[in-house]
Structure formats: structure tokens, C-alpha cells
Amino acid sequence: MKRFQWDQNKFGLEESTPTSRAFHHSIRALVRERFEASGLEWKDFVLAGSNCGLSESDFRSVEAKLLASGYRFDVSATISAKEEPEKYKAMKGQHERTVNAEIKDGRMEVGVGDNVVTYPASVKGSALYVHTTDEVMAMVMEGVPPGSIAIIDDSGGTLTAPILEHFAGVICMGGSVRSHLGILCREYGIPCFMNAKIGGINNGDRLEINCAAPARSAVDCQKGIERTAEIWKLV
Amino acid sequence: MEAVKKPVTYAQLLETNNLMQINSDESYWLCVTRTTQESKLFPVSPYMMLSYANAFYRWPSLLRKIESRMSMEECGDRARNMGTKTDTLTMGWTLPCFYLLGREWLINMGMLRPEDAVEDVIYVMDCWKRMQLSYHRNDGHITNSQYGHRSQLMPERQLQVFEADLHDMTPGDALHVASSKFMATVSQYQFLSHCECRIGICNQGPYSFGEGRELIVRDFMDLGVGDYPWLDGVADKFPFHNLTVPMVVKDTHFELMDDWGSFESKPEFRAENIVRIGLYTSDLLSDSYVPVAMESPQALAAKFTELTRLISDANQVLWKKIAGWSRAEMLEAGALVYYNILKDVAHIAGVYEQSDWMEIDERAQRLVPLLNDEYGRDVLTELVGLLTLPSQVCNDYTMAMHKNTNHRMYSPIPYTILNTGDYTATSGPLGKGSSLFKKTTGWRTTRGVLDQESYNKAVREFTPTACTPEARFIDDSWVKYHHKDANVEALYRHTQTRSPRLANKGASLKREDITKLRNG
Numbered sequence: 001m002k003r004f005q006w007d008q009n010k011f012g013l014e015e016s017t018p019t020s021r022a023f024h025h026s027i028r029a030l031v032r033e034r035f036e037a038s039g040l041e042w043k044d045f046v047l048a049g050s051n052c053g054l055s056e057s058d059f060r061s062v063e064a065k066l067l068a069s070g071y072r073f074d075v076s077a078t079i080s081a082k083e084e085p086e087k088y089k090a091m092k093g094q095h096e097r098t099v100n101a102e103i104k105d106g107r108m109e110v111g112v113g114d115n116v117v118t119y120p121a122s123v124k125g126s127a128l129y130v131h132t133t134d135e136v137m138a139m140v141m142e143g144v145p146p147g148s149i150a151i152i153d154d155s156g157g158t159l160t161a162p163i164l165e166h167f168a169g170v171i172c173m174g175g176s177v178r179s180h181l182g183i184l185c186r187e188y189g190i191p192c193f194m195n196a197k198i199g200g201i202n203n204g205d206r207l208e209i210n211c212a213a214p215a216r217s218a219v220d221c222q223k224g225i226e227r228t229a230e231i232w233k234l235v
Numbered sequence: 236m237e238a239v240k241k242p243v244t245y246a247q248l249l250e251t252n253n254l255m256q257i258n259s260d261e262s263y264w265l266c267v268t269r270t271t272q273e274s275k276l277f278p279v280s281p282y283m284m285l286s287y288a289n290a291f292y293r294w295p296s297l298l299r300k301i302e303s304r305m306s307m308e309e310c311g312d313r314a315r316n317m318g319t320k321t322d323t324l325t326m327g328w329t330l331p332c333f334y335l336l337g338r339e340w341l342i343n344m345g346m347l348r349p350e351d352a353v354e355d356v357i358y359v360m361d362c363w364k365r366m367q368l369s370y371h372r373n374d375g376h377i378t379n380s381q382y383g384h385r386s387q388l389m390p391e392r393q394l395q396v397f398e399a400d401l402h403d404m405t406p407g408d409a410l411h412v413a414s415s416k417f418m419a420t421v422s423q424y425q426f427l428s429h430c431e432c433r434i435g436i437c438n439q440g441p442y443s444f445g446e447g448r449e450l451i452v453r454d455f456m457d458l459g460v461g462d463y464p465w466l467d468g469v470a471d472k473f474p475f476h477n478l479t480v481p482m483v484v485k486d487t488h489f490e491l492m493d494d495w496g497s498f499e500s501k502p503e504f505r506a507e508n509i510v511r512i513g514l515y516t517s518d519l520l521s522d523s524y525v526p527v528a529m530e531s532p533q534a535l536a537a538k539f540t541e542l543t544r545l546i547s548d549a550n551q552v553l554w555k556k557i558a559g560w561s562r563a564e565m566l567e568a569g570a571l572v573y574y575n576i577l578k579d580v581a582h583i584a585g586v587y588e589q590s591d592w593m594e595i596d597e598r599a600q601r602l603v604p605l606l607n608d609e610y611g612r613d614v615l616t617e618l619v620g621l622l623t624l625p626s627q628v629c630n631d632y633t634m635a636m637h638k639n640t641n642h643r644m645y646s647p648i649p650y651t652i653l654n655t656g657d658y659t660a661t662s663g664p665l666g667k668g669s670s671l672f673k674k675t676t677g678w679r680t681t682r683g684v685l686d687q688e689s690y691n692k693a694v695r696e697f698t699p700t701a702c703t704p705e706a707r708f709i710d711d712s713w714v715k716y717h718h719k720d721a722n723v724e725a726l727y728r729h730t731q732t733r734s735p736r737l738a739n740k741g742a743s744l745k746r747e748d749i750t751k752l753r754n755g
Contacts, residue, residue, distance in 0.1 A: 004345065005348055006345055006625065009625050009626075009628075010630075011625075011628040011629065011630065011631075011641070012625060012628055013625045014625070015343070015614075015617055015623065015624055015625065016617055016621055016623040017613035017614070017616070017617060018613075019609050019610045019613050019614075020610065020613050020614045020617055020624070023344075023605060023610055023614075024343055024344055024345070027344040027345060027346070028344065028345035031344075031345040031346060032345070042348075042659075043657075043658075043659045046346070046347060046348070046351050046659055047347075047351060047352060047659055047661070047662050047663055048659075048661075048662075048663045049663075051346075051598050052345075052346045054346070054601065055601055056600065056601040056603070056604060058601075059601055059602055059603075059604040059605050060604040062604070062605060063604055063605060063607065063610075073607045073608060073609035073610070074608060074609040074612070075608050075609075076273045076274070076275075076278060076279070076280070076608040076609075076611075076612060077274060077275060077276060077277055077278040077279075077562070077565070077608060078275050078276070079276075079278070079560075079561070079562045079565060080278055080562055080607065080608045083561065083562050084562075087607060088607075088608070117503055117505070118503070131275070132275070133275070133276065133558045136554075136558075137555075137558065140551065140554075140555075153275070154273065154274055154275035154276075155273060155274075156273065156274030156275065156276065156277070156279070156426075156431045157422075157423060157426035157427070157431065158274055158276045158277060158426055158427050158430070158431045158554075158557075159274060159275045159276045161423050161424075161426070161427045161550055161554050162550060162551050162554045162555075164423065165419065165420075165423075174273065175273075176268075178268065178497065180426050180431065180433065183422065183433075184419065184422055184423055184426065186503075186504070187415075187418055187419035187422050187423075187506075188419040189415070189419075189506065215503050217499065217503070218268050218491070218499045219499075221268050
């Protein structure tokens with residue numbers, strides 16, 4: 001094999017995300033370097049025995065190269081930033097949106113979300129942000145304040161596993177109605193909005209979520225049909 | 236004498252590429268109807284990528300090891316008669332797709348060509364095909380998607396037992412309250428014990444139950460101590476490894492049961508529409524489904540409540556344990572849960588070894604330094620959602636199923652290798668493995684907690700009744716015309732053995748007979 005296939009890709013070579021692009025470019029360069037230095041046929045280089053001649057330290061160097069350029073990574077799991085804060089950007093805060101400040105019937109719209117299940121009536125409660133395992137642990141030990149509407153930026157079902165059933169409602173600033181958190185809220189019968197966009201909500205604010213609105217279906221998601229329901233702050 | 240190596244044939248490549256494209260099309264649909272699952276607790280996308288690489292390097296060898304003792308078709312027969320982790324999700328989607336996702340990732344890093352590991356790719360896809368055709372024998376399809384997103388896996392004899400024995404319930408009664416709480420709690424535990432992954436839960440159906448009612452069957456698997464070392468000391472008291480909950484739902488049509496074992500219904504599924512429910516356990520040694528506290532609605536409600544308490548306690552202990560893990564432990568645990576998703580097939584064949592299924596191969600382990608949160612998220616998103624990795628772009632005229640753009644998820648094997656012979660055959664034998672986790676207890680089974688050797692031995696010495704030579708090939712189309720044959724009658728009576736209402740009723744019953752038995 002005289003040329004590498006990726007040199008001849010007729011329809012383009014570029015990954016669409018910067019980290020994938022940078023990493024794959026570096027790795028392909030390493031493969032080229034090791035292959036040319038090996039003197040092997042590709043069939044003897046790619047898998048059996050040689051496995052492209054790349055070791056863990058090579059892949060470590062790929063990440064180090066991008067970090068040395070000043071690039072810092074988005075963080076997803078709390079543990080990642082906790083263990084290696086130098087690698088990651090500061091964790092994102094709330095997903096703020098512009099608030100419609102009009103007060104009507106003693107309430108102000110402060111957000112919208114995708115309703116998981118339609119219930120007979122809306123639900124009221126107090127806003128309670130839940131971001132970290134430390135916050136969850138505190139509630140495991142001390143209990144969840146009654147009537148809490150949790151505001152969570154994690155669509156998973158594990159962060160809040162020991163306390164989820166105690167929430168009066170859930171607002172999740174990510175995911176979809178088929179995400180794990182949405183599935184669990186449906187099972188527990190907890191009103192839940194996924195993929196929510198909110199603004200101007202502080203811990204302890206009295207909220208009302210319109211879980212009587214139509215639910216967003218999988219078909220809606222697939223066809224890109226927006227079907228949101230309101231989140232109000234009671235004033 | 237060394238076996239003569241057979242050349243790859245055109246027919247093999249045609250079929251393999253077709254099977255890959257089927258998975259490419261369906262995987263895109265499955266992935267695009269959800270967002271990438273992120274978690275504040277687990278580095279989910281990074282661990283998924285690690286699992287795919289591990290699957291690519293290890294599964295071909297492990298599938299060959301399984302088939303050295305039992306064919307995929309026979310494994311499928313056994314899987315069809317119990318609720319273990321050989322189901323729609325694990326065998327139907329992850330077997331081909333985790334392997335192919337690992338392959339596609341390596342192609343895009345320049346560490347593989349589409350014409351590398353060709354014999355492995357052919358073999359893995361062939362294993363998938365044979366397993367699926369056997370597992371789906373009753374509905375005659377290879378996947379749920381081929382059936383319009385439906386799975387009707389069970390034979391009449393099992394469904395009749397469910398129809399006869401499931402208990403009625405109404406919203407607000409003790410059974411309804413207890414079962415709803417159980418379902419939510421066990422679902423939560425499954426997400427946690429599986430490191431944010433949905434593979435501990437799978438649904439099948441729907442099955443017509445007449446009068447506008449439909450049955451779905453929900454399996455909750457790997458609940459007790461078993462393959463996952465982190466459940467040692469957490470799930471020791473849990474008396475069942477797998478639980479199956481058949482439920483009859485009124486006024487609800489399950490219009491979609493996808494290859495991830497997830498459903499969509501019209502109107503949306505609500506607990507108050509469940510009108511009948513049951514509880515069963517099964518495993519490789521149980522000889523089909525064993526009823527759990529099915530003697531009365533009261534006993535069943537009490538059992539649901541008892542199990543909910545046990546699971547809730549385990550949930551609290553496990554969450555605290557996991558919250559104390561390092562990122563490396565979370566990454567590895569998640570990767571192992573994904574990677575070992577085929578391990579119940581090894582259990583079925585009686586060749587399970589913890590080192591095969593709960594270790595990361597050194598060839599995959601070397602990739603860990605790449606797997607920060609952002610790269611994990613972005614490469615996964617490109618790989619399964621955007622389809623924008625360089626290998627996934629096709630010619631300008633292509634219109635992909637579900638997307639209408641010129642992309643596909645998995646690279647086909649080029650046919651030109653038949654002329655050039657320029658391809659590699661296999662990723663080779665298992666590499667050296669490692670794990671941060673050590674297993675300290677045995678495996679929960681319906682014969683108690685067994686160690687690895689005893690478990691494999693017991694499985695090898697046991698043939699489920701439905702898989703004996705005289706019963707294995709009895710299917711519903713044969714029963715239709717031969718329900719009075721002795722072998723058919725015996726198989727039905729065996730399935731009915733543990734049924735309070737159907738014991739010894741035999742193979743000639745129809746729905747109206749069962750309705751009379753329920754009412755009588």
C-alpha cells in the first residue's frame with residue numbers, strides 16, 4: 001500500500017467537530033509515521049502483533065498537543081472537572097433564556113419545556129436546583145424539601161437516583177422525552193419537562209409547570225415538530 | 236492437519252454488506268429520536284466509545300468460543316424461552332452495532348481500512364443473523380424494525396399461561412399501587428446498576444389480548460449478584476437475578492416497539508391503564524418462567540412491596556458506592572456494562588469466564604487518554620447522529636433512509652478485495668485484559684448462588700425442556716395442525732406445570748377456553 005486511504009477520500013476528510021478533527025488528524029499522522037518506520041506490509045501492521053504500533057503514551061500525546069494549544073474541553077460528568085480541572089472549561093451554569101416579563105393571573109412565564117406525560121392539571125412547587133453529587137448526598141442525608149420542583153441539567157437517571165421519587169416535579173434543561181430521566185419520571189408519575197429553556201428562576205421561587213399540556217411524542221421529535229409547555233413563576 | 240482456509244466469497248460480502256446497511260439505517264433512526272445521553276455522574280459518551288473498541292477487538296474471538304460449544308441458533312432457541320439479557324436490545328441491536336461502531340471509529344482514526352478484519356466482520360454479522368432469526372422465529376423477522384417495530388417472540392403456549400394467570404387490577408387498589416411503585420423503583424435501580432445504560436430493561440410485544448387490550452412483557456435483568464462486581468455487597472439479599480412483568484394494558488395501542496426494547500403508544504402509556512399484571516423469574520437453569528407470588532393478588536402485591544424495599548435499599552447503597560468512584564472507575568464500569576452485553580450468550584453456552592467479559596483489552600485500553608468528555612461526546616455524536624465522520628460520507632446522489640442526505644453509518648466491505656486479495660482477516664485473539672474491579676461473590680441463579688465453575692457446569696449439564704430434541708422444533712404453525720400429538724401435548728403441559736389455572740390442560744385450548752377458566 002503506497003498511499004493511505006484517507007489521503008484519497010473523494011468526498012472529504014474533515015470531521016465536523018473541532019476535537020474529533022484535531023484528534024483524528026494527529027492519530028492519522030502517527031499511524032503514517034509508524035507505518036513508514038515499520039517497514040511492514042499493511043496486513044502485518046494494522047492488526048496482528050503491531051496494532052498500528054501505537055501505545056497509550058501516543059494517545060496521551062494527542063490530547064496533550066491540543067491542550068498545549070490552549071484548548072480546553074467541555075465537561076459533562078462532574079467527576080471529570082473535579083479530577084482534572086486544568087483540562088476542562090468551567091462548568092456551564094443555567095440555560096438562561098429571555099423571560100417574558102408580563103405578569104398575568106399572578107404568574108409570569110419563565111420557561112418552556114417538552115412535556116413527558118399529560119396530566120389532568122398543572123403542578124405547583126418550589127424551585128430546587130440540583131447540579132452535583134454533593135447536593136444529592138445532602139438530600140439523601142437530610143431529605144428532600146416537600147413540594148420541590150427539581151431543576152436539573154442532567155437528562156440521565158443516575159445523578160438523582162436516591163431522591164428522584166420525592167420531587168413534586170422535574171424540569172430538565174436537556175435531553176428529550178425519551179431520555180432516561182423522562183422515562184423514570186413517567187414511571188414514578190412525576191410531572192416532568194425535558195429539554196427545558198428557563199430564565200430568571202432562583203432556588204425557592206414558587207413555580208407552576210403546565211403538565212396538562214400535550215406531551216411531545218417521539219414522532220414530534222423525529223419530525224422536528226416543536227411542542228412545548230409553559231413554566232410559570234408565581235408572583 | 237490444518238484446516239484449509241476458505242476464501243471470502245461474493246455471496247458472503249453481498250449478505251454482510253446488506254446486514255450492515257440494515258443496521259446503519261435503523262441505528263440512525265434509533266439515535267436521532269433521542270439526544271446523546273449525558274450524565275453528571277458518569278462520563279457516558281467516553282465509556283461508550285471505549286466499549287465499542289473493546290467489542291471490536293474481542294467479540295469475534297468470544298463468539299467463536301461460544302460457538303465452539305453451542306451454535307447461535309441454539310442460543311437463540313434458549314433465549315426465546317426466558318427473560319435474560321439475550322433479548323431484542325442486546326442481540327438485536329448491540330451485537331452488530333457495538334462491533335461496527337468500534338470498527339468505524341478505528342477507520343476514522345486511520346487505524347483500520349474497510350477491508351481489514353474482513354472475516355471477523357462477516358462472522359459477526361452472520362452470528363447476528365442466525366441468532367436473530369432463531370430468537371425471532373415466532374414472528375418470522377430478523378429485527379423489530381423489519382416487523383414495523385414490533386416483537387412477538389413468545390409462542391402461544393406461554394402467552395396462554397399469562398392470559399390465564401395474570402391478576403386483574405384497578406387504579407388505586409393494593410396491587411396497582413405496589414406494582415407501579417415497583418416498576419419505577421426497579422427501573423431506577425437498573426439505570427444505576429448499569430451505569431446510566433438502559434440495557435437492564437427490555438420490553439417485547441405487543442400481543443393482542445382482545446377487547447382492545449394489548450400485552451407487553453417487561454424484563455428486568457441482572458438484578459442480583461452476578462457479572463457486575465459492583466453489585467457484590469449491594470445486591471446479595473436480592474433473591475432473583477431476572478424478573479419478568481407481563482402486563483395487559485387497555486385503551487392503549489403500542490404502535491412502536493423498537494430494537495432498543497423501548498415502546499411508544501397512543502395515547503401515551505399510563506400506569507392507570509394497566510388492567511392485569513404478573514411476576515415471573517427465569518434464568519438458564521429455571522426451565523422457562525417461574526411464577527413469583529402469583530397465587531393471589533394480595534400475595535403478589537405484598538411481593539412487589541417487599542421487592543421494592545429491597546431494591547430501594549440497594550439503590551441507596553449502590554449510589555453512595557458509585558458516588559465515591561474515580562473517573563477511571565466510572566469510565567471502565569460503564570464500558571464493561573456496554574461491552575459485556577453479550578455475556579449471557581456465553582452463560583447459555585456454559586463457557587462464561589469473568590476475564591473474557593469483564594476486562595478491557597490492552598488494544599482498547601490504550602485509547603483511554605483520548606476519552607475526555609468533549610471528544611467522547613463529539614465523536615459519538617458524529618458517529619451515530621450527524622454521520623459526518625469522513626468514512627460516512629457517500630457520493631452526491633445518495634439519499635439515506637430516514638435522512639435523505641449522502642451519509643451512512645457503517646462502511647461496507649469493498650467487493651474489489653475479491654480481485655486484489657488485499658484484505659486482512661481478523662483482529663486476532665484476545666489481548667491482555669485488565670480491570671479495576673474484582674468480583675468477590677458468586678452468581679445468583681434459580682439454584683442459589685453459584686461460583687463460576689459450578690454455574691458453567693450446571694448449564695452445560697442442563698437442557699431446557701423446550702430445547703430438547705423432541706420439542707425444539709415444535710412451533711406454532713406445527714401446533715396448529717398437530718395440537719393433539721403427544722410431543723406437542725407434552726410441551727404445552729410442561730409450560731403449564733406452574734400455572735394455577737392451566738396445569739395439565741394441554742395444547743388444544745383457545746382464548747374462549749381460557750376466558751371460561753378465568754371466569755369459572
